Amino acid sequence: MTQIRAMTEQDVPSVSRLIGESWRRTYSPIMGAETAARISDExxxxxxxxxELTDTNKMSFVAERPDGSIAGYAMAKMNEAGxxxxxxxxxxxxEYGTGLAANISHAVFAAHSGIPSIALEVLEGNDRAMAFYRKHGFEVVDRRAASHGAEGHASLIMRKLLSRA
Ligand SMILES: CC(C)(COP(=O)(O)OP(=O)(O)OC[C@H]1O[C@@H](n2cnc3c(N)ncnc32)[C@H](O)[C@@H]1OP(=O)(O)O)[C@@H](O)C(=O)NCCC(=O)NCCS
Structure with a gap:
């Protein structure tokens, strides 16, 4: 069974590769292949x-398959206001459509129990991710210029209330 666990230093190469592939696949249709690759490479x-693993305001999780390969990754960060x-x-x-994304997200939510809500930024046009987030209780609360150096693109800010224990 695929196991969700805290990310360690050994996972860094696999996670870097996973993000690089995911960025190219997801954002090339929105911002162009060259821009997506440049931002991800940087x-x-x-x-x-x-x-990031030594940053106490960040928590990183991976999903590890029984053969040791990395199937998913999530990172949450806390700002100064909490x-x-x-x-x-x-x-x-x-792993799309398998429920793995939900499992790894729930690990993030569970790690933040006691915190009223969690937010995220999703690039406009990333319709699959938006549908996923809506399905899991996130609502759009704001629209702003995209961060991550994606000039000229807009992002939606979504927020989900976390249930209290
Ligand atoms: C976002 C991500 C984690 C979601 O995981 P997933 O397994 O694909 O999500 P799910 O399949 O459970 O849910 C996606 C939903 O979008 C729907 N969908 C797929 N393509 C769609 C599209 N183009 N427009 C609208 N909805 C779409 C799916 O049918 C599914 O809904 P359903 O369960 O009601 O059928 C995964 O797709 C991913 O890693 N994407 C690339 C990275 C990314 O975009 N991350 C988010 C950055 S903010």
């Missing part, structure tokens, strides 16, 4: 992903 280096963002969620394309 933002998702081994060094940056490894550094607001939590689901900053990244990527699963291998072979």
């Amino acid at each position: 933002d998702h280096t081994l060094q940056r992903i490894a550094a 607001d939590v963002m689901l900053d990244r969620l990527h699963i291998d394309q072979s």
